[in-house]
Amino acid sequence: MTNRQGLPIWYELITADADAAERFYGAVLGWRFEAMSTAPEMDYRIASAGSAGVAGLMQQPDGAEMPLRWLVYFGVDDVDRSVRDARQAGASVHVPPTDIPEVGRFAFLADPQGALFYLMRGASEQDSQAFQCGENLPQGHAVWNELSAPDPDAAIAFYRALLGLRREGGMPMGELGDYSFIHAGPECIGAVMGEAPNGQPGWQVYFSVDDIDEAVNRLGQAGGRTIQGPDEIPGNCFALVAEDPRGARFGLVGPRTR
Known part of the structure; x- marks a missing residue:
């Protein structure tokens, strides 16, 4: 994946029950799933919308302490250099630059305010x-990336x-301050905001749906x-924040067709 530096290129849910997560997101977003063949030692499942891979579900390994939430991968030209720059800017590195055969090179970090993300x-x-x-x-595609941070300017x-x-x-x-739009090149990829009373700090991904009301019904029926x-929201669309049955937060965006 050679997308422009800074564009989100993948999304991942770390979950304690991959089977239940597959059923839930398949029902809500219409995703199809298949096991990741390049890492048979892991329970990692690729979610597709139509013919495009859009996200991964990762079963939390036994005994591992990992965040049970949605995470964003940002594309970079050089993972090692970017990790050095991030560390110098105050980020912490949870997984150093690592190769996944036939997939790519990645690192897992927390920004200076604790928000988790991948490069x-x-x-x-x-x-x-x-x-x-x-x-x-x-x-079923991600359409917005929203960061809630104690210090949005930083x-x-x-x-x-x-x-x-x-x-x-x-x-x-x-009182929450500005909802500041962020761009990678010409694309507006999301926004940064302060911490809301009922919010959750860190990155949150929003996925597109064909009809927001039908999606609400599917969401409730799936638990x-x-x-x-x-x-x-602008663009004749509606947005909501939701939780899956395990408490992982995500957003949905779509029109109201009725």
């Missing part, structure tokens, strides 16, 4: 299709220096719950 240079020359931006996006400065992300535009949120929304 990766994929082995394939094809661009990732996991993240999409624009209108009329197919269901967070933006860190990711600008590391990944080349830039702040451009935003919306005032009263998940809505935390906030649906709220109307």
